[in-house]
Amino acid sequence: MKAIVIPQYGGPEVLTVRDMPSPQPAAGEVIVRTQAVGINFADIMSAAGGYPGTPPPPLIAGREYCGELDGTKARVMGYAQWGAFAETVAGRRNYLWPVPAHWTSQEGAAFPVNYFTAYLAYWKAGLVSRAIEATRPRVLIHAAAGGVGTAAVQIGKLLDIETYGTSSSAEKLARVKELGLDHGINYRERDYEEAIREMTSGEGVDAVFEMLGGEHTLKSVKCLREFGSVIVYGAATGKPGTLDPRALYSKGTSVHGLWLSVLAGNKKVMEPAWARLSQWIAADQLRPIVGHVFPMVQATDAFQLLLDRQNFGKVVLTIP
Numbered sequence: 216m217k218a219i220v221i222p223q224y225g226g227p228e229v230l231t232v233r234d235m236p237s238p239q240p241a242a243g244e245v246i247v248r249t250q251a252v253g254i255n256f257a258d259i260m261s262a263a264g265g266y267p268g269t270p271p272p273p274l275i276a277g278r279e280y281c282g283e284l285d286g287t288k289a290r291v292m293g294y295a296q297w298g299a300f301a302e303t304v305a306g307r308r309n310y311l312w313p314v315p316a317h318w319t320s321q322e323g324a325a326f327p328v329n330y331f332t333a334y335l336a337y338w339k340a341g342l343v344s345r346a347i348e349a350t351r352p353r354v355l356i357h358a359a360a361g362g363v364g365t366a367a368v369q370i371g372k373l374l375d376i377e378t379y380g381t382s383s384s385a386e387k388l389a390r391v392k393e394l395g396l397d398h399g400i401n402y403r404e405r406d407y408e409e410a411i412r413e414m415t416s417g418e419g420v421d422a423v424f425e426m427l428g429g430e431h432t433l434k435s436v437k438c439l440r441e442f443g444s445v446i447v448y449g450a451a452t453g454k455p456g457t458l459d460p461r462a463l464y465s466k467g468t469s470v471h472g473l474w475l476s477v478l479a480g481n482k483k484v485m486e487p488a489w490a491r492l493s494q495w496i497a498a499d500q501l502r503p504i505v506g507h508v509f510p511m512v513q514a515t516d517a518f519q520l521l522l523d524r525q526n527f528g529k530v531v532l533t534i535p
């Protein structure tokens with residue numbers, strides 16, 4: 216079978232399409248014939264050797280895929296840690312979900328990582344249900360025009376949350392506003408901490424979804440109002456977040472971690488998340504945002520797009 220291989224650690228240019236042996240399913244796994252796969256920022260980190268738990272190269276890249284169960288027409292979308300960018304994947308049964316009949320395979324490949332991560336960020340922030348009389352919570356979403364970001368904007372709208380989102384470009388912010396983002400902040404033009412202070416009359420937000428690391432963890436804490444929380448789930452700057460916990464004292468704020476790699480194996484967390492997400496999907500209120508589609512042979516260009524911050528929503532590769 217053809218697969219996108221990381222032959223040695225490096226930038227997007229190392230990715231190579233090669234013939235590889237087809238996977239043999241272990242206990243609890245099934246074979247999926249893939250049609251489309253979704254690129255995640257974590258794939259860039261895996262190729263560079265910076266994603267925890269990645270096996271040494273050579274290895275097949277990819278953590279998200281959509282295709283048909285072997286020998287059937289049943290379409291599934293799946294999550295893995297690596298090995299997904301191939302014509303055939305041995306997928307764990309409990310990491311597979313049915314593809315809604317009205318979705319394309321490309322949309323299926325854009326679902327698992329972005330939508331579970333975004334939903335679980337709201338869950339960790341305590342915002343998936345609230346008393347009817349409660350005031351409308353505010354959330355700041357970093358990289359609101361990205362894969363997880365667009366999912367968080369859509370889910371925020373369904374949860375009736377006032378969303379604030381950052382991006383590097385006015386054009387991306389205009390597009391994400393069409394998805395329901397309430398307030399856009401172009402961080403190339405404006406310091407987002409200052410913008411949040413001004414836009415909320417000095418009050419701050421109830422939660423920040425933080426995937427940048429470096430100085431942004433502390434800056435995100437400073438955007439919170441009393442008892443708010445920062446949900447840390449990435450470090451796209453490549454730098455670990457810097458935070459002195461004393462910064463949390465005065466407003467009783469908190470910082471939580473979120474890692475789908477681990478949570479995906481937790482049925483008590485994933486089943487209620489899927490139940491809620493699939494209700495919205497069935498009502499056609501939630502649909503993945505596929506911004507870019509490349510054939511598998513252009514994996515390098517597709518990775519580079521994400522790295523250059525040029526993507527909107529999800530970048531998908533088609534598998535012939």
Ligand SMILES: NC(=O)c1ccc[n+]([C@@H]2O[C@H](COP(=O)([O-])OP(=O)(O)OC[C@H]3O[C@@H](n4cnc5c(N)ncnc54)[C@H](OP(=O)(O)O)[C@@H]3O)[C@@H](O)[C@H]2O)c1
Pocket residue numbers: 254255256257328329332358359360361362363364381382383384387426427447448449450451452453473474475476521522523524525526528529
């Ligand atoms: N913990 C988890 O379980 C989990 C799951 C999924 C994703 N993540 C993390 O969430 C983040 C987003 O992932 P994604 O796959 O959805 O990617 P993405 O948001 O589609 O793409 C990355 C975006 O981040 C923004 N960005 C800001 N600073 C950047 C920098 N220094 N380098 C590159 N991009 C930068 C860019 O948007 P602008 O130009 O608009 O700023 C870029 O388009 C990543 O950090 C990823 O590791 C974590």
